[in-house]
Amino acid sequence: MEIKYFNRHTQKVEAEKVYGNAQVKWLYQTPTGQFLTNFLVKAPISKIYGAYQNWGVSKEKIAPFVKEFDIDLNDFEPAPGRSKEDPYGSFNEFFIRTFVPGKRAFALQPQIMPAFSEARYFAYESMTNEQTVPVKGKFLSSKALLDRPRWSEVFKDGPLLLARLCPVDYHRFHYPDNGKVLDHYRVRGKLHSVNPIALKEYADIFATNERQVTIIETENFGKLAYVEVGALCVGKIVQSGNLDEFKRGDEKGYFLFGGSTVIVLGEKGRWTPEPDMLEFTAKGIETYLQLGEPVARAR
Secondary structure, eight states: OOOEEEETTTTEEEEOOOTTHHHHHHHHHSHHHHHHHHHHTSHHHHHHHHHHTTSGGGGGGHHHHHHHTTOOGGGBOOOTTOOSSSOOSSHHHHHTOOBOTTSSOOOOOTTEEEOSSSEEEEEESSOOTTOOSSSOGGGGSHHHHHOOHHHHTTTTTOOEEEEEEOTTSOOEEEOSSSEEEEEEEEEOOBOOOOSHHHHHHOTTHHHHBOEEEEEEEETTTEEEEEEEEOOTTOOOEEOOSOSSEEOTTOEEEEEOSSOEEEEEEEOTTSEEEOHHHHHHHHTTOEEEEOTTSEEEEEO
């Protein structure tokens, strides 16, 4: 299965180079792999593997990874306390790297929502059960994702943005506007891969994976449900930002090792995703966006 996405910067549909592609296919598309997956998706096992990425020995994986995926380390800061000559002491330090100041800029126009993650996006004007990209709509509903009736009704049939972060991507996520936090809670669950190969085999991954939910009130887009979804071998979801008040572009948190997903739901009729994203989502193709560029706009 080849994964294709539209790159807004090259204006081309490109094929994704997947980290661990052969392993994911084996885990999700062979009987033996599927048997093993039943053990791996249980949080303690997956998180222990994720914790291994903090060990010094994991540092040996950085150079081959950087070479294979053509990552320019000049775009990123060394980990705290480390030098440019020896920037990372473990794979996780590299994995949660931060951009050098000024490398990414957030859209400042009040009516434009900036991309909260550097990722591949699916976008929907109204998330209903009839949607089938990338999974059955009922598994991307506010009821299934938020698991709390108080908030499910607020976001019922509203717009939705699904940002898939590959292991090669920047793994920090940000607030898209000024505002305040209304609620924050954890929904316990499994830790399946969020790779499209896995989604093809298990349509309910986003509704059954472990996730953290933050309900925020924003200045320009109303209430948003901000959902970070855990994934296979993700060591931890870290809320490094302020869970009280925040400004547009502030860091909210980051994922430790593993591919991960951020989902943002809105109130019906308050905002709509950018036209190119809607166009390619209808074709079953994600749109690759850099952090901070336009992802949606207020109505």
